[in-house]
Amino acid sequence: MTHVVTLVSSPAKPAVDAALAARLRGLLPNAGTPRVLADEIAADVPFSPTAADDLPAIEDRLRDSLNDAPVDLYVQPEAGRRKRLLIADMDSTMIGQECIDELAAELGLKERIAAITERAMRGEIEFEPALRERVGLLKGLDIGVVDRVIASRITLTPGGRTLVRTMQSNGGYCALVSGGFTVFTGPIGARIGFDEHRANTLLTEDGMLSGTVGEPILGREAKRQRLHDLVRERGIAIAETLAVGDGANDLAMIGDAGLGVAYHAKPAVAAKADARIDHGDLTALLYLQGYGAGDFVTD
Structure with missing residues (x-):
C-alpha cells in the first residue's frame, strides 16, 4: 500500500469505530485492512491510488462521508511519515x-x-x-x-x-x-x-x-x-x-x-x-x- 488515510478523534469523545473505518475503506481504491492505532480513537486505512486517482478529490469524498462525526482525517503517502x-x-x-x-x-x-x-x-x-x-x-x-x-x-x-x-x-x-x-x-x-x-x-x-x-x-x-x-x-x-x-x-x-x-x-x-x-x-x-x-x- 502506498498511501494511508488516518482517522483521529478526541480521546475524550472516541468516534473511530470499526464501522466508520470499513465505510471509508469502501470509498478508497485498492484499499487494505484498517489498522487500529488506538481503540475507538485512531486508525489507519491503507490504500494504493492509481495514476488516474485525484487525491484531493478522494479526501473530499471521505470528509463528506464522515456525516459530521467528530473525526479528523488526513490522506498522505505511507513513506516518510x-x-x-x-x-x-x-x-x-x-x-x-x-x-x-x-x-x-x-x-x-x-x-x-x-x-x-x-x-x-x-x-x-x-x-x-x-x-x-x-x-x-x-x-x-x-x-x-x-x-x-x-x-x-x-x-x-x-x-x-x-x-x-x-x-x-x-x-x-x-x-x-x-x-x-x-x-x-x-x-x-x-x-x-x-x-x-x-x-x-x-x-x-x-x-x-x-x-x-x-x-x-x-x-x-x-x-x-x-x-x-x-x-x-x-x-x-x-x-x-x-x-x-x-x-x-x-x-x-x-x-x-x-x-x-x-x-x-x-x-x-x-x-x-x-x-x-x-x-x-x-x-x-x-x-x-x-x-x-x-x-x-x-x-
Missing part, C-alpha cells in the same frame, strides 16, 4: 491560552487586548505592530505577576508532553517557537520537555514592564527562519519536519514544513495547512506519523 523535527507554536497550541491576554487580565484589560490578539491571529492586522500596541498597554505591570499567571491561568494542552517525549525517544528534536515572550516559553517549554525555546523579550524598568518589547520581533518570518535553521543544524531534510500552530503568524512555517498542521486553528490557517486537527488533542500528531498508542512515551 515519521518526522525528526517538531517546531511548535505555544499560545493556543501547546497551551490553552494566549499569555498576553492573561497578563492583560491583571490590569483589567483582557477584553481590550484579547480583541487585538484575535485580529492578529486571524491575519486581519500585521502581527508586529499589534504586538507593540498590546505590550504598550501593559506598561507598569509588575513582572512578578508572570509566575502567578503561569501557576493560576495557564493550562497545558492535552497530549503535548506525550507528543514531545515520544518524538524525542525516537530521535526527534523539539523546538518551541512563539510570538509570545521568553518569560513564558522558558518555564512552559521546560515543563513540556522541549529541547529549546525562542520568543520575544518583554523589557522592564525597576521590575515593571516598560511597555516595550525587544527588537527585532519574533513573528511569522522568524518562525519560518528557525525551521530552516534547524533543518540545516540538524542535518535533516525539510520533508522530515512537522510544524504546528493555530494563528496567521504560524502560516510560513506550516507552509514550509514537511507536514504542516493547523491545530484547532483560525479558518485562514486551517484552509492552508496540509492537515487540520479540529477534534483530537496533540497526540493526533503522533497518529498522523503512524505511531500507535502503545508506542507513546508518557513519563
Whole structure:
C-alpha cells in the first residue's frame, strides 16, 4: 500500500469505530485492512491510488462521508511519515491560552487586548505592530505577576508532553517557537520537555514592564527562519519536519514544513495547512506519523 488515510478523534469523545473505518475503506481504491492505532480513537486505512486517482478529490469524498462525526482525517503517502523535527507554536497550541491576554487580565484589560490578539491571529492586522500596541498597554505591570499567571491561568494542552517525549525517544528534536515572550516559553517549554525555546523579550524598568518589547520581533518570518535553521543544524531534510500552530503568524512555517498542521486553528490557517486537527488533542500528531498508542512515551 502506498498511501494511508488516518482517522483521529478526541480521546475524550472516541468516534473511530470499526464501522466508520470499513465505510471509508469502501470509498478508497485498492484499499487494505484498517489498522487500529488506538481503540475507538485512531486508525489507519491503507490504500494504493492509481495514476488516474485525484487525491484531493478522494479526501473530499471521505470528509463528506464522515456525516459530521467528530473525526479528523488526513490522506498522505505511507513513506516518510515519521518526522525528526517538531517546531511548535505555544499560545493556543501547546497551551490553552494566549499569555498576553492573561497578563492583560491583571490590569483589567483582557477584553481590550484579547480583541487585538484575535485580529492578529486571524491575519486581519500585521502581527508586529499589534504586538507593540498590546505590550504598550501593559506598561507598569509588575513582572512578578508572570509566575502567578503561569501557576493560576495557564493550562497545558492535552497530549503535548506525550507528543514531545515520544518524538524525542525516537530521535526527534523539539523546538518551541512563539510570538509570545521568553518569560513564558522558558518555564512552559521546560515543563513540556522541549529541547529549546525562542520568543520575544518583554523589557522592564525597576521590575515593571516598560511597555516595550525587544527588537527585532519574533513573528511569522522568524518562525519560518528557525525551521530552516534547524533543518540545516540538524542535518535533516525539510520533508522530515512537522510544524504546528493555530494563528496567521504560524502560516510560513506550516507552509514550509514537511507536514504542516493547523491545530484547532483560525479558518485562514486551517484552509492552508496540509492537515487540520479540529477534534483530537496533540497526540493526533503522533497518529498522523503512524505511531500507535502503545508506542507513546508518557513519563
